[in-house]
Amino acid sequence: MADVVLKGRRYDLGTMLPFLFMHASVLLVLTVPFSLEMIAWFAGSYYLRMFGVTGGYHRYFSHRSYKLNRFWQFAMACLAQTSAQKGALWWAAHHRDHHLYSDRKEDLHSPVHEGFWWSHLGWILSDEYDAYDTKRVSDLAKFPELRWLDRFHLAPAIVYAVAIYLIGGWDAFVWGFLASTVALYHGTFLINSLTHIWGTRRFATPDESRNNFVLAVLTMGEGWHNNHHYYMSSVRQGIRWWEIDPTYYVLIALSWVGIARDLRPFRTAPGDESLA
Numbered sequence: 001m002a003d004v005v006l007k008g009r010r011y012d013l014g015t016m017l018p019f020l021f022m023h024a025s026v027l028l029v030l031t032v033p034f035s036l037e038m039i040a041w042f043a044g045s046y047y048l049r050m051f052g053v054t055g056g057y058h059r060y061f062s063h064r065s066y067k068l069n070r071f072w073q074f075a076m077a078c079l080a081q082t083s084a085q086k087g088a089l090w091w092a093a094h095h096r097d098h099h100l101y102s103d104r105k106e107d108l109h110s111p112v113h114e115g116f117w118w119s120h121l122g123w124i125l126s127d128e129y130d131a132y133d134t135k136r137v138s139d140l141a142k143f144p145e146l147r148w149l150d151r152f153h154l155a156p157a158i159v160y161a162v163a164i165y166l167i168g169g170w171d172a173f174v175w176g177f178l179a180s181t182v183a184l185y186h187g188t189f190l191i192n193s194l195t196h197i198w199g200t201r202r203f204a205t206p207d208e209s210r211n212n213f214v215l216a217v218l219t220m221g222e223g224w225h226n227n228h229h230y231y232m233s234s235v236r237q238g239i240r241w242w243e244i245d246p247t248y249y250v251l252i253a254l255s256w257v258g259i260a261r262d263l264r265p266f267r268t269a270p271g272d273e274s275l276a
Helices: 013-031 036-062 070-081 088-100 111-125 134-141 144-151 155-194 213-218 225-230 246-256
Strands: 003-006 009-012
Touching (some): 009 013, 013 155, 036 088, 036 155, 070 144, 088 134, 088 144, 111 155
Antiparallel strands (some): 003 009
């Protein structure tokens, strides 16, 4: 499909049109009865899949901050991809590049250099990052099931959508999949676009990463972004008692039943202990 060129950037219509259609579909909430049950479908579906994004795409596949066996690794990839944010290999490869070049010109979605629009949405809608360097994820690409999921990255989202419809009907599908997915998009994208420009800095990292309580609530702990950039391989991002980190709490619970193993703790460099 043809590209649209704006300010020197190429935007893929094949990506833009489905994305716009998903946003327009949220208007269907006006056609179904409003109830607390529908709010529960929306919130439950949002936070279930947000854990797939934060605990799966981010802390496991991108940073390997804990271990899973092969079965649970596949299950985590499926959960993450119900978010319709492409394959786990694609996600991890680009995120690893983000940390390698954080807030430098090579950073693929830095708001410091490219502004809010590009960091929040533009880079996703562009065709510039459809491909990725498989060398970045050689530790993951050795698994054929992950390569299959990466190739058919929408399969888990489609299965999830059908399951919601079969269990809860049309109303649940509208609230629990359509509206929830769009909210999930922007909850995830806000970490790219705002946590490098809005918040506080505890650690003097070489980028502009910041901690933000509001974004931590919306993203199950990902808002403690300056903490994360200081020690990116830690499974824990909220390091003080009041820095809520639900993703970490869930992973602790999963470790109690033997699913998650070898959770990496947060560490500070000598002389920085008081900051943590």
